[in-house]
Amino acid sequence: MLVWFFDSWLGGQVVMEAFRREHPDIEMILEMDRENAPYGHRSWDEIRALTERWVTRLHNRWADVVILACNTASVHALRWFQTEIFPGRHILGVTVPWAEAVVAGWYHRIWVLATDATVRSRMYKERVHILDDSIIVEEIAAPGLVPLIEQGITEWPEIDILLRDYLSQFSLDIEALVLGCTHYPLIRDSIGRIWMELYNQKTPDLIDPGEESAKRFGSWMGRKFLQ
Numbered sequence: 051m052l053v054w055f056f057d058s059w060l061g062g063q064v065v066m067e068a069f070r071r072e073h074p075d076i077e078m079i080l081e082m083d084r085e086n087a088p089y090g091h092r093s094w095d096e097i098r099a100l101t102e103r104w105v106t107r108l109h110n111r112w113a114d115v116v117i118l119a120c121n122t123a124s125v126h127a128l129r130w131f132q133t134e135i136f137p138g139r140h141i142l143g144v145t146v147p148w149a150e151a152v153v154a155g156w157y158h159r160i161w162v163l164a165t166d167a168t169v170r171s172r173m174y175k176e177r178v179h180i181l182d183d184s185i186i187v188e189e190i191a192a193p194g195l196v197p198l199i200e201q202g203i204t205e206w207p208e209i210d211i212l213l214r215d216y217l218s219q220f221s222l223d224i225e226a227l228v229l230g231c232t233h234y235p236l237i238r239d240s241i242g243r244i245w246m247e248l249y250n251q252k253t254p255d256l257i258d259p260g261e262e263s264a265k266r267f268g269s270w271m272g273r274k275f276l277q
């Protein structure tokens with residue numbers, strides 16, 4: 051089986067590695083849209099059009115499963131692809147499994163750090179509320195992080211300055227923080243350090259949508275391919 055991952059940029063590597071840890075026997079390839087990245091500031095129509103072009107290309111290259119590793123592409127295009135553009139094809143994203151993990155973890159107040167486009171879509175809140183509408187979901191857009199991480203900058207001083215701004219917008223009573231962009235696991239340590247500096251305590255539980263998707267992929271495959 052060939053699983054093809056798509057991300058706007060380098061963060062897709064983080065997601066694919068999470069899948070490789072869980073499913074080392076599956077052949078996986080990553081494709082990125084370096085030419086048009088970042089997607090995080092783009093409009094709904096642009097993100098859909100760019101992602102559709104890539105998914106079509108990947109299907110033409112015999113992908114058995116296409117995974118939209120990009121959170122921004124997932125929230126804007128996944129449902130539309132599954133129901134209208136590519137029905138019958140195997141296309142997955144990274145947004146449903148983390149919402150299931152939030153409900154399974156009995157969290158009541160969560161915060162999501164994500165790209166501007168992801169926050170604008172309000173889809174993260176919707177995903178959780180389909181499962182449990184009593185969970186409080188607040189979202190903060192962090193537009194400056196991705197371009198820095200792409201340049202290999204993951205800590206002091208540039209990342210720290212931005213994180214101080216974004217993380218100070220959260221309230222202390224949150225129980226989990228969702229890393230709502232594929233790049234953010236790469237700055238997990240900096241998030242922990244700045245959280246400690248701001249609030250003098252460890253971060254709340256960090257939820258990584260890529261990891262949660264990788265964990266649940268086995269049961270999805272079992273339903274689709276092994277019956």
Ligand code: DGL
Nearest residue numbers: 058088089090121122232
């Ligand atoms: N990979 C995208 C995501 O997970 C972020 C990068 C971008 O802005 O293109 O949301």
